[in-house]
Amino acid sequence: MLAPFDLLALGAAACWAVGSIMSVTPARHLGAFAFSRWRMLMVAVMLWSVSLLSGGWRSLDNEIWGVMAISGLIGIFVGDTALFAAMNRLGPRRAGVLFATHAVFSALLGIWLLNEHMSPQAAWGAALTVIGVMAAIVLGRRKEEQHAWESDQGSVGTGVVLGLVAALCQALGSLIAKPMMGPAVDPVSASALRVTVACLAHFCLLWAGFQASKAHNPLTPRIAVQTGVNGFIAMGVGMTMILTALQKGDVGMVAILSSVSPVLVLPLLWWRLRRAPAAGAWVGSGLTVVGTALILLR
Template sequence: MLLYDLAALGAAACWAISAVIGATPSRQLGSFGFTRIRLSLLTLLLGGLSLAGGGWQGLAAANLGLLLLSSLTGIFLGDTLMFAAMNRLGPRRTGLLFATHAVFSVALGVMLLSETLSARAAIGSGLVFAGVLCAIAFGRRDGEQPQWESGQGIKLGVALGLGAALCQALGTLLAKPVMAGGVDPLTANGLRIAVSCGAHWLLWASGNRHARLQSPLSPRLFGQTVLNGVIGQGVGMTLIMLALREGDVASVGMLSAMTPVLILPLLWAVLRQRPPALAWLGAATSVVGSMLLVAR
């Protein structure tokens, strides 16, 4: 189980890095255009890797329906809503809202998959989530206004962030039965990305104004978009698919909710604004909680 727990934590780290990298291109290109570009590139990359490795041969037709639904909820809707929220709230506050996908994952896993948590795992889950809330709620000092955070559209940003969290939890729940059957994680992630990519191109072809690029695609923005996609969706979501092979939805959700804690030192390095002591206390609390989950 340790391998699958570490995979979930690795996904959290990938999402933290990709969130910081993707903040600028997402805001300038628009959430739909930004997501469409990154998914197009990843479809080619992961599809090629899966074909070369023969992973598609182990994918049964019975799994396609669940992976399709997982893709449309977790990636097409979830990713797009998350970056739309980030354009309004910035990576830090969006991280707080997106971390609630752990709560949704626990609730859905218990209600729909009859999952149970041991007392140690339940305590660990609570500490992880409490630490996340503390780390983000006290993540900046009074008077600071990081360049990625805006005071506009707060209510809509909150709604988008919570919607993204719910979609992520649903996408994880739908993928769990497929991954428990031993499907190759790279292939499963590649298929989910390809389906979501196709949906984005259909939306663009419909003439929807939100699907258009909001600014020209410069070489710098293109490079940031590629890097964001490879780290966040390419590596991060493949690790989640791996974690779901043996890990339950609730624990995978909680461990991957470490993302906003990991964003703190990244924002400090990028924006040169040191988080206060309470933010680090929250981070430490989440680390203790994750250790309890890993040691269950």
């Protein structure tokens, strides 16, 4: 039976897919740390404005502040920064397949620590979804592809490690936030808190003189607009959808459905690069569709 949190998780995947494509240019222009810092600052202002106007901030008690702060440090400060560092080295396609492993991490951690369970049909759907996502991205590149987004920018090994770190942090961030996301908690305010803590951590690095946190290039008006729009879609809307989904859904199931984001990137890359993905991408996408259907109809 289709549940509302299923649609929210898929909506978050769509937001992340659009955000990943939009982030390539500003992330490479500013560098992973500076891009994440500016994006989080802009999103924090957006979310707190909504929270103050709606009064949602009143739903955050002292315990929620502490837990969401830890969730934000792990899931956003470390996770998002590692993801964009991986993307800068590997491009959106290969970084996407590594980040998609957060579904596996989330499912296993949810079963282990939160006693979550899946029906046999949902388990088969989850397996097909993860396999399909991996196949679609791994086999999605044409041999003759020479676009800059597919080129290596630095150490490939470092990029792989960063992508896996991002996936694990995403899973841990959701796992930590899940127990606090009761029906009375405002997801927008919870998102604002997570983003603000991560943003402050970034500024602490900058003020401490951490070299990697400095911008590679100045923030131009065009890059600022791209960063702000990206933040609104991927973090403001996408992350709030995830926290809303966690109010009713299991961590593992929400993560698996949101992990289809890299498959949704394929048509966007087709539009952006003016070249259709390779045949293997369509096979993987087909498996993902079947797997997702099994989960939604469980």
